Structures are given as structure tokens and as C-alpha cells.
Amino acid sequence: MADLEALIKAFSGIGVDENSLISILANSNHEHKKSLRKGYSKFFIEDENGFERLHQSTIKNLKLEFKRFRDAVVLSLLHPWERDARLIEKAMKKGPRHYSVIVEIACTRSSNELLGARKAYHSLFDHSIEEDLASHIKGSERKLLVALVSAYRYEGPKVNDDVAKSEAEILSNAIKNADKRKPIEDEDAIMILSTRSKPHLQAVYEHYNKICGKTITEDLEAEGILKDTVECLCTPATYFTRVLDAALTVDADEESKKALTRVIVTQKELREKEGYVPNKIQGILTGSYKDFILGLVARGEN
Amino acid sequence: MATLKVPAHVPAPSEDAEQLRKAFEGWGTNEQLIIDVLAHRNAAQRNLIRISYGEAYGEDLLKSLDKELSSDFERAVLLFTLDPAERDAYLANEATKRFTSSNWVLMEIACTRSSYELFNVRKAYHARYKKSLEEDVAHHTTGDYRKLLVPLVSAFRYEGEEVNMTLAKSEAKILRDKISDKHYNDEEVIRILTTRSKAQLNATLNHYNTAFGNAINKDLKADPNDEFLKLLRAAIKCLTVPEKYFEKLLRQAIVKLGTDESALTRVVTTRAEVDMVRIKEEYQRRNSVTLEKAIAGDTSGDYERMLLALIGCGDV
Numbered sequence: 001m002a003d004l005e006a007l008i009k010a011f012s013g014i015g016v017d018e019n020s021l022i023s024i025l026a027n028s029n030h031e032h033k034k035s036l037r038k039g040y041s042k043f044f045i046e047d048e049n050g051f052e053r054l055h056q057s058t059i060k061n062l063k064l065e066f067k068r069f070r071d072a073v074v075l076s077l078l079h080p081w082e083r084d085a086r087l088i089e090k091a092m093k094k095g096p097r098h099y100s101v102i103v104e105i106a107c108t109r110s111s112n113e114l115l116g117a118r119k120a121y122h123s124l125f126d127h128s129i130e131e132d133l134a135s136h137i138k139g140s141e142r143k144l145l146v147a148l149v150s151a152y153r154y155e156g157p158k159v160n161d162d163v164a165k166s167e168a169e170i171l172s173n174a175i176k177n178a179d180k181r182k183p184i185e186d187e188d189a190i191m192i193l194s195t196r197s198k199p200h201l202q203a204v205y206e207h208y209n210k211i212c213g214k215t216i217t218e219d220l221e222a223e224g225i226l227k228d229t230v231e232c233l234c235t236p237a238t239y240f241t242r243v244l245d246a247a248l249t250v251d252a253d254e255e256s257k258k259a260l261t262r263v264i265v266t267q268k269e270l271r272e273k274e275g276y277v278p279n280k281i282q283g284i285l286t287g288s289y290k291d292f293i294l295g296l297v298a299r300g301e302n
Numbered sequence: 303m304a305t306l307k308v309p310a311h312v313p314a315p316s317e318d319a320e321q322l323r324k325a326f327e328g329w330g331t332n333e334q335l336i337i338d339v340l341a342h343r344n345a346a347q348r349n350l351i352r353i354s355y356g357e358a359y360g361e362d363l364l365k366s367l368d369k370e371l372s373s374d375f376e377r378a379v380l381l382f383t384l385d386p387a388e389r390d391a392y393l394a395n396e397a398t399k400r401f402t403s404s405n406w407v408l409m410e411i412a413c414t415r416s417s418y419e420l421f422n423v424r425k426a427y428h429a430r431y432k433k434s435l436e437e438d439v440a441h442h443t444t445g446d447y448r449k450l451l452v453p454l455v456s457a458f459r460y461e462g463e464e465v466n467m468t469l470a471k472s473e474a475k476i477l478r479d480k481i482s483d484k485h486y487n488d489e490e491v492i493r494i495l496t497t498r499s500k501a502q503l504n505a506t507l508n509h510y511n512t513a514f515g516n517a518i519n520k521d522l523k524a525d526p527n528d529e530f531l532k533l534l535r536a537a538i539k540c541l542t543v544p545e546k547y548f549e550k551l552l553r554q555a556i557v558k559l560g561t562d563e564s565a566l567t568r569v570v571t572t573r574a575e576v577d578m579v580r581i582k583e584e585y586q587r588r589n590s591v592t593l594e595k596a597i598a599g600d601t602s603g604d605y606e607r608m609l610l611a612l613i614g615c616g617d618v
Contacts, residue, residue: 115421118458128460130453131497143489146497150456152424154434191452195437 071258075265081116084109085124087262088117088149092136098255099141100228101262102133104239106148107232108267111155118149140185141225147194148229154197164200167192168207175219184226193229205234240267303579305614308342315350318343319358322351322366331370333604340383341611345575348383374563375604381571382612387422390415391430393568394423394455398442405447405533407568408439412454413540414547417461424455446487446530453496454537460499467505473498474510481521486531495537504542545577549584552593556600566597566609574612582613 075083084105091101106114121129129149137145174186183189192204208216217235220227231239240263246252247260313321318339325332325339340348355363367379381389390411397407412420427435436456443451473494480488498506511517519535539547548569555562555569573581585593597609610616 115458122458122460122462126460126462126464128458128497128499130457131460131499134493134497146453147456150453150458151436152421152428152434152456154428154432154437156428156432158432187449191440191448195434195440195452197434197437 072261072265075261079120080113080266081120082124083266084113084117085120085129088121088129089125089132092133096139096141099137099145099225102145103148103225103228104232104243106145106151107229108236108239111151111153114149115152140182143187144184144190144194144226144229147190151194153195156197157199159197159200159203161203164203165207165211167196168204168211171204171208171216172212172219175216178223183220183223189226193233198233201230201233205230303577304575305578305582306342306344306574306612307614308344308347312343312347315347315354316358318347318351319355319363322355322363323359326366326370333371333375334607336367336371336379337604337608337611340379341608345386349385352383373605374567374601375608377563378567378571378605378608378612381567382574382608385426386572386575387419387426388430389572390419390423391426391435393572394427394435395431395438398438405443405451406536408443408451409454409533409537410540410547412451412457413537414544417457417459420455421458447533449487449492450496450530450533450537453492457496459497460502462499463501464499465501465505467509470502470505470509471513473506474513477506477510477518478514478521481518484524486522486528486534491534495534495541500541507538507542545580545584548573548577548581549588552581552585552596553589556596563601563605566601570609570612578613 078086088102088105091098105117109117118129121127121132125132130146133149134142134146170188171192174181174183174189177183177186193201196204205216212219216230217227217238220230228239231242243256243259243263247256247263249256312318321335321339325335339351343351352363355361355366359366364380364383367376367383371379381392384392393407394411397404411423415423424435427433427438431438436452439455440448440452476490477494480486480491485491494506495503507518514521519538522531522535522538525531536547539550551565552569555565569581570578582593585596589596593613594610594615597613598606601609
């Protein structure tokens with residue numbers, strides 16, 4: 001009905017359109033509001049005392065809901081370059097547990113998209129990404145992360161198979177020697193992962209499998225963002241599926257849920273993959289956040 | 303400022319292409335005509351001439367030049383004709399090949415080009431060599447050189463003039479500490495030199511001088527035979543006072559027994575459209591003789607004429 005639509009519309013901007021909200025509600029009589037609440041069944045439940053009560057947890061969720069909803073709206077409104085620059089800056093400030101976001105952006109964007117993010121970062125923060133990461137990060141992740149954001153990978157299909165094979169061996173050795181030296185600090189491993197093209201790295205991935213009988217990601221299970229790096233570069237679909245799965249469970253934490261917003265908004269291809277996301281979303285998300293996300297998925301737009 | 307002289311009325315690219323074609327025809331080559339055209343057109347104009355030549359005669363102008371010309375003159379003409387980004391990509395690629403390997407050329411390109419120019423070099427490198435510049439540099443360098451050069455060619459430095467003096471002080475101190483301990487390849491040294499903006503670096507190094515009594519390059523002269531230190535000092539010069547770096551390179555190229563044509567050609571062709579005016583001033587200041595005179599005294603023939611035209615000698 002028209003008012004319900006208008007109500008949804010009022011909540012659909014950045015922040016709530018309080019005037020519309022008020023005018024709708026003010027002009028609705030009791031019966032009308034009742035039917036509105038009944039229509040908005042996710043937010044209101046039938047109280048045993050005969051009224052539609054705002055679900056207790058919904059009050060709390062509404063706040064979070066709108067926050068995520070707003071995050072989703074803002075993220076999808078921002079230019080992708082600005083969006084990625086802001087995501088990187090935020091992740092860097094939040095600390096090591098969020099560095100996977102930096103890896104995600106550096107490794108799953110195209111070369112020109114990453115360049116765009118670097119340009120946007122200049123404009124937004126008056127620094128380069130690499131100088132901020134390098135001076136901010138003190139731990140063992142520094143070299144890898146700085147190298148990853150500095151890449152401008154060749155994007156053609158050409159691969160030198162002999163080189164791919166020998167680099168698979170180099171990576172294998174780096175992982176085997178983990179007790180002597182952390183793989184994430186191995187200069188050769190960093191060079192390979194941060195300078196080679198993605199098709200080349202996929203060939204390296206295949207060779208590693210042949211040589212070691214396991215995938216690199218299996219062998220890097222304990223290696224945090226190094227594993228994320230390989231996954232994002234060689235098998236991005238696996239990476240995103242893993243992130244979405246973690247976000248779409250009932251007891252997912254706030255960070256995992258934020259990942260959902262980020263991934264859905266930024267990954268066009270994933271959104272076009274039929275069925276997977278919409279079904280799960282139906283079951284777990286609620287309210288306008290869900291509608292918005294579903295809308296993004298259906299639209300298949302960026 | 304550029305020394306390249308372009309006439310007030312530039313012929314249409316097709317006319318220039320025709321002139322060049324005429325210069326190739328018949329017995330021998332009209333080198334002066336080639337200089338008259340190519341050494342007096344800016345990068346955009348040269349690109350149009352190349353396109354026009356290709357359309358009219360079915361061959362890349364550079365290929366024709368390669369067929370007709372030889373030795374130092376040819377190299378100067380070919381290098382200058384190339385679009386600046388392509389030229390740098392060519393020079394960088396050459397520098398990674400075994401027999402012409404030169405860390406200096408890589409450092410020079412990475413440190414004296416602007417952030418955007420350097421990125422255009424990386425794009426041109428993709429197009430021409432089907433690889434990234436950084437993967438070739440990583441693959442063909444080792445140890446400390448790799449640690450320094452890969453971040454240098456991958457940098458996309460902030461280009462604003464803003465300076466943080468607190469940071470300048472703290473990073474000058476870091477540099478001082480590392481240098482005193484002779485940890486020249488320390489990660490912090492590399493970090494500061496390869497990521498900070500040029501304005502910030504200038505502030506940091508000025509503070510270094512004020513606070514510690516010596517310019518950083520003086521402190522980096524501890525071991526005169528250390529090649530890595532030489533490269534480090536040169537990188538610092540390139541980042542802060544490039545005209546002084548180029549002046550020295552020219553001086554060494556000319557004064558040596560014989561001439562280092564490779565360096566001379568590279569400096570003249572790559573700076574003619576950028577800051578050759580300042581380099582010339584610096585040269586005269588330092589050597590009490592004009593660059594023109596020095597080049598004329600040390601080179602000859604078409605090669606000499608090409609170089610002199612590029613540094614602004616003679617008529618348009």
C-alpha cells in the first residue's frame with residue numbers, strides 16, 4: 001500500500017527522513033497505523049496484550065540495522081576509488097585483525113581500480129597509501145601489505161610456465177622453512193605475490209598443487225593474511241564465499257556482518273551469481289538492510 | 303624548463319612525415335632534415351607525426367629510422383622520438399637485461415619522474431613488454447639493490463607541498479641513527495626514502511643538515527667504494543636536487559677519457575623537454591664552461607648536431 005511504501009522510502013535515505021515519517025504517521029489514524037505495523041512485520045510482533053509491539057531486540061537491531069543500512073547506502077553511493085581508499089584507511093587504523101580488508105582490496109581490484117584508490121587516497125588524506133601503511137604498521141605484515149598496495153600488475157594472459165614452476169618451488173621452500181623464518185617475511189615470496197600477474201600466479205598455484213600434493217592455501221592455513229593474499233589472487237571466489245559464509249550465520253559478529261555489506265556492494269560478479277546470495281540473505285537479514293542488499297543483488301549494478 | 307625549440311608555425315604532421323620520408327629516400331640519408339624536424343617537435347607533435355607516417359607509408363617511423371641511421375646518432379634520434387613514457391619504459395627494460403644492466407638508470411627514472419609520469423611508464427611497460435616493470439626489476443636485481451629498487455619503481459608518492467615538521471625531525475633522527483650504525487639497507491631507511499613525498503623528504507633532509515651538522519650525503523660517504531652507498535646517495539640527489547644529479551652525470555660522461563655516449567644521450571633526450579635549462583645553468587656554474595661548448599668539444603657530426611639542437615642551440 002502507498003503509505004507503507006512511503007514509509008520505506010522515508011527510511012531509505014541516508015539517515016531517516018523524519019518529516020515524511022512524521023507526516024505519514026501524523027496523518028494516519030489508529031487503524032491505518034495498525035495496518036502499517038502489521039505490514040512491517042519484521043519490526044513489530046503481536047503482543048499478547050493485543051497490540052503490535054516493536055520487538056525488543058529490534059530496537060537494538062534497528063540502530064545497528066540503520067547503521068549497516070547506512071553503511072551499505074553510503075558504500076554504494078561513494079565512487080569506488082574513494083570507497084576503497086576509505087576502507088583501507090579505516091582497516092589500517094583498526095589494526096592487525098582488519099588487515100585482511102587491505103589484502104582484499106589490493107588483490108581483488110583490477111590494476112587500474114587499485115591505481116584509482118591510490119589517487120583517491122592522495123586527495124582524501126594528503127599522503128600516499130604506501131607511506132601511511134609503512135609508517136603505521138610495525139609488525140611482520142608490513143612488507144607484504146606495502147608491496148601489495150604498490151602493485152600495478154600486468155593484466156594479459158601471457159604466462160611463462162617454467163618461471164611459474166620455479167616460483168611454486170620457491171614458495172614451497174618458504175613454507176617448509178616456516179620455523180626458521182616466517183613465510184610472510186620471506187622476500188622472495190613477497191616479490192612473487194606482489195609483482196606477478198594474476199594468470200601467472202594461478203599457474204604457480206597449479207604447479208604448487210602438483211609439486212606438493214596440497215594447495216598453497218591449505219599449507220598456509222596458519223598464516224593469516226598470507227593465506228588471504230594467495231586466496232584473493234588465485235581463487236577469489238573461494239575467498240569471497242568464505243567471507244560471506246562467515247557473515248551469513250545467525251551468530252556472526254559485527255565485523256563479519258560489515259564484511260557482508262562490503263563484499264556485496266563491491267563485488268559485482270558475485271552478485272550476479274544466481275541464487276546463492278539471495279537465498280541466504282532471505283533467511284538471515286532483516287528489514288530495510290535486507291531489502292537494500294537484495295536490491296543491489298537483483299540490480300547487479302555497482 | 304625545456305630547452306627544446308619548436309617553431310611558431312608547425313607544419314601539419316602529414317607534411318613532417320613526408321619530409322622525413324624524403325630524408326630517407328635515395329642514396330644516403332638527409333640527417334640534417336631529420337634533426338630539423340624531429341629535434342624541433344614536442345612529444346605530442348612527434349606522436350602525431352608517427353601516426354601520420356605509419357598511415358601514409360605502412361611502416362613505423364622508428365623502424366624506418368632504425369634502418370636508415372646508425373650508432374650514437376641513431377640512438378639519440380630514436381630515444382628522442384619516442385613518447386616520454388615509452389622512452390622510459392624502453393630504458394628501464396634495457397636496464398634489466400643482463401649485459402646492459404644498470405641499477406642507476408632504474409633509480410634515475412624512478413626518482414626524477416613525477417608520480418604520474420612514473421605510472422605512465424608502468425602502463426607503457428605493460429603495453430610494450432607484456433609484464434609489469436616491478437616484476438622485471440624484482441626478477442633481475444638481488445639483495446639490497448632489489449630492496450631499494452622495487453619500492454622505488456612502485457612508488458606513487460603524494461605530490462603536495464605539505465610538510466609535517468614533527469615527522470621531518472623524527473625521521474631525520476631515524477636516518478641519522480641508522481647511518482651511524484652503518485645500517486644503510488635498514489628497512490626504515492628504505493621506507494623513508496621510498497614512500498615519503500618529495501616535499502617531506504626535502505624537509506627531513508634539511509632538518510638532518512641543521513640538526514647534525516652534515517648533509518646526509520656527506521655522512522653516506524663513509525665507504526667510497528661501496529656501490530650500494532653510491533646508489534643511495536644518487537637516489538637522494540635525484541629526489542631532492544635532480545639538476546645537480548644530471549649535471550654531475552653529464553660532467554662525468556663528457557670529461558671521461560672518451561665520452562660515455564650512453565649517459566650523455568640519455569640525459570639530453572630525457573631532460574630536453576623537462577629541466578634542461580636548469581641543468582645547463584648548473585653545468586655552467588660548476589664547470590665555468592657552457593654545456594654547448596663541452597658537448598661540441600667532445601662529440602662530432604650528426605650526433606653532435608642532434609644533441610646541440612635538443613639543448614636549444616641554433617635556430618628553430
